[in-house]
Amino acid sequence: MPGGDAGRVTVGPLFLYLGMITLLATLRDPGVVRSLVLFVLGTVAMAASLDLMPLGGLCYLPAFAPLSRRVPAPPARGTAGPVPVGGVAA
Secondary structure (H helix, E strand, O other), rough: OOOOOOHHHHHHHHHHHHHHHHHOOEEEEEEEOHHHHHHHHHHHHHHHHHHHHHHHHHHHHHHHHHHOOOOOOOOOOOOOOOOOOOOOOO
């Protein structure tokens, strides 16, 4: 393969999927098994045929939905904001 190491190109993407499975497995939700199954199903669909990529994406969407609930809400307006340089308010 010109310009690249075959081992890096072959093994590198596997770490991406391993990381995503680890991320989903660390969830503390009751739907962890459902998320893992949907992720694996989407990955298998895309590996079977690139024509099934939309189906794989539709499987990924609900699989990663529990992660969106972990994002903290932004602070309310008028609460603590950025501290000016020097720590003194103008």
